Amino acid sequence: MIDVTILVNGVPRRVPADLSLAAALWRLGIHRFRTDRDGAPRAPVCGMGTCFECRVEVDGRTGVRSCLLPVREGLRVELPA
Amino acid sequence: MSAPVLARRLDLVVVGAGPAGLAAADAAAGVGRQVLVLDQAPRPGGQIWRHRPGDVLPVEARTLLDRVRPPRVAVACGASVVDAPGPGQLIVDFGGRLAAVETGAVVLATGATERLLPFPGWTLPGVVGVGGMQALLKAGLPVAGSRIVIAGSGPLPWPVAAALHHEGAVVEEILEQADALAVARFALSLIGRPATLARALRYRAATLGIPYRTGGWVVRAEGTDRVTHAVLRVGGRERRIACDWLATAAGLVPRTELAQLLGCTVHEERIVVDQRQATTVRGVWAAGECTGVAGDRAARVEGTIAGLAAMGVERIPGALFRRRDRERRFGELLAQRFAPRRELRERVTAETILCRCEDVRAGAIDPAWSARQAKLWTRVGMGACQGAVCGLACRTLYGWDTAVPRPPLGQPPLGSWARALGEATPPSATPPSPAPPIP
Numbered sequence: 346m347i348d349v350t351i352l353v354n355g356v357p358r359r360v361p362a363d364l365s366l367a368a369a370l371w372r373l374g375i376h377r378f379r380t381d382r383d384g385a386p387r388a389p390v391c392g393m394g395t396c397f398e399c400r401v402e403v404d405g406r407t408g409v410r411s412c413l414l415p416v417r418e419g420l421r422v423e424l425p426a
Numbered sequence: 427m428s429a430p431v432l433a434r435r436l437d438l439v440v441v442g443a444g445p446a447g448l449a450a451a452d453a454a455a456g457v458g459r460q461v462l463v464l465d466q467a468p469r470p471g472g473q474i475w476r477h478r479p480g481d482v483l484p485v486e487a488r489t490l491l492d493r494v495r496p497p498r499v500a501v502a503c504g505a506s507v508v509d510a511p512g513p514g515q516l517i518v519d520f521g522g523r524l525a526a527v528e529t530g531a532v533v534l535a536t537g538a539t540e541r542l543l544p545f546p547g548w549t550l551p552g553v554v555g556v557g558g559m560q561a562l563l564k565a566g567l568p569v570a571g572s573r574i575v576i577a578g579s580g581p582l583p584w585p586v587a588a589a590l591h592h593e594g595a596v597v598e599e600i601l602e603q604a605d606a607l608a609v610a611r612f613a614l615s616l617i618g619r620p621a622t623l624a625r626a627l628r629y630r631a632a633t634l635g636i637p638y639r640t641g642g643w644v645v646r647a648e649g650t651d652r653v654t655h656a657v658l659r660v661g662g663r664e665r666r667i668a669c670d671w672l673a674t675a676a677g678l679v680p681r682t683e684l685a686q687l688l689g690c691t692v693h694e695e696r697i698v699v700d701q702r703q704a705t706t707v708r709g710v711w712a713a714g715e716c717t718g719v720a721g722d723r724a725a726r727v728e729g730t731i732a733g734l735a736a737m738g739v740e741r742i743p744g745a746l747f748r749r750r751d752r753e754r755r756f757g758e759l760l761a762q763r764f765a766p767r768r769e770l771r772e773r774v775t776a777e778t779i780l781c782r783c784e785d786v787r788a789g790a791i792d793p794a795w796s797a798r799q800a801k802l803w804t805r806v807g808m809g810a811c812q813g814a815v816c817g818l819a820c821r822t823l824y825g826w827d828t829a830v831p832r833p834p835l836g837q838p839p840l841g842s843w844a845r846a847l848g849e850a851t852p853p854s855a856t857p858p859s860p861a862p863p864i865p
């Protein structure tokens with residue numbers, strides 16, 4: 346399978362092409378896609394674009410549903426620390 | 427309302443590229459019309475035929491996907507319909523760029539979503555829907571060696587368990603919230619549906635060895651950074667089980683938010699349609715699970731009828747209607763046998779988060795309110811998902827009606843949203859990029 350490089354908080358990471366960004370991030374061991382008001386982590390739930398729990402910042406755009414977005418070379422994703 | 431308008435003159439726009447939408451597009455193209463199919467997913471196929479390049483699909487899926495592609499039909503994926511200012515006009519978010527699409531007719535084929543009900547711990551990472559687990563798996567989530575508990579309802583847990591097992595996951599058990607009697611009566615009714623029965627037996631054969639328990643559900647999920655344990659209640663006893671994923675939902679529900687924006691009547695959670703799949707709004711038809719959950723066969727035949735009816739075909743073969751009605755009866759049976767049990771509604775405590783987007787806890791809600799009052803006083807349903815999750819939950823928990831969502835659906839880029847609304851003369855927009863070729 347071909348790999349692509351995505352930038353996770355500026356750090357280059359190799360992931361298989363054709364994955365959704367949500368699947369790719371989980372595969373990298375990331376379980377905090379966003380943080381709720383109490384500081385608790387949130388992560389994908391529906392996998393199909395309805396719940397918005399997987400939303401992240403991609404290439405400067407906020408609120409992007411990572412479950413609907415396939416990874417691509419050079420994609421920049423910003424996640425909460 | 428004005429937004430960049432796509433130049434192409436269209437006879438039909440189909441929203442949703444699942445079995446229903448594909449069948450509708452195929453039927454309309456078959457009578458020589460210009461059709462555009464829009465879907466927010468990266469590839470056509472809908473839920474059941476969700477795939478990545480190289481995945482093997484069943485023959486009926488391949489046939490349909492092969493017919494519904496350029497040049498016969500225009501297909502735009504990664505395209506969310508976010509507003510519908512009029513029956514002939516849709517505002518579409520093409521991956522960050524908004525454009526208005528004008529059309530003579532619309533077929534809504536937006537499918538279903540899961541009934542995700544709140545319980546303590548349901549916001550922990552690793553707690554997902556049953557179909558959600560399936561969707562993430564099909565999107566490339568690695569599951570080999572992961573311990574997974576499935577607590578769902580109806581037929582969906584079966585293909586999901588089979589797929590997870592096939593990928594090397596350890597499916598610890600499958601819980602069905604309905605009672606043994608309801609499940610037995612459902613199983614008996616499959617005798618009259620040999621194709622469905624064959625499918626069910628195939629899934630069962632693929633999941634032999636995985637315990638299946640009726641009358642069981644999740645009480646709570648535990649963990650700090652992600653789920654580590656699920657507390658289950660089966661046969662009157664509670665049990666704590668270690669897991670990496672907890673896939674749970676109370677069955678499927680039609681997805682109707684776009685229909686509501688268009689002003690279509692929605693009754694008992696379904697888009698209301700007539701014999702010819704017409705909604706209550708002129709120029710708008712609906713097909714598939716957004717009109718009631720009845721499986722992919724119902725979706726396909728309804729799509730065909732809707733596509734033909736929307737293109738003004740008068741003589742639609744009677745056999746199609748008969749098949750549709752038969753599949754619909756199966757849908758009614760599903761709804762009866764797998765209705766969410768009362769105990770699922772009694773799991774929330776004051777501390778349980780109800781609205782995941784706005785972090786509103788159940789304790790802040792008075793069940794005697796209406797959905798509108800709750801929105802005003804607590805912001806429940808005002809977040810990114812526009813109540814897609816919590817609105818449904820409140821309806822199930824408190825019997826509230828469905829609040830009509832505010833456009834735009836989702837979170838299209840705000841700057842471009844304002845521009846799209848404010849622009850007087852639309853500049854020429856680039857048409858959506860065509861769908862990737864189907865393998």
Ligand SMILES: Cc1cc2nc3c(=O)[nH]c(=O)nc-3n(C[C@H](O)[C@H](O)[C@H](O)COP(=O)(O)OP(=O)(O)OC[C@H]3O[C@@H](n4cnc5c(N)ncnc54)[C@H](O)[C@@H]3O)c2cc1C
Pocket residue numbers: 391393394441442443444445446447464465466467471472473474475505506507508535536537538539540556557558560561582585586678681684713714715716721722723725835
């Ligand atoms: C998560 C999930 C997983 C499922 N998995 C299976 C399975 O493995 N096997 C099985 O037999 N059945 C499965 N089902 C049941 C399945 O939904 C039906 O059998 C069948 O897919 C229904 O077809 P449909 O065309 O009505 O809707 P769908 O197949 O759901 O297609 C609807 C499409 O509309 C799109 N859409 C919705 N709103 C918008 C919008 N505003 N803008 C753009 N696009 C939009 C969606 O992205 C989706 O692709 C699943 C259901 C769900 C919800």
Ligand code: FES
Pocket residue numbers: 388389390391392393394395396397398399400410411412413
């Ligand atoms: S996981 Fe629900 S919207 Fe992405």
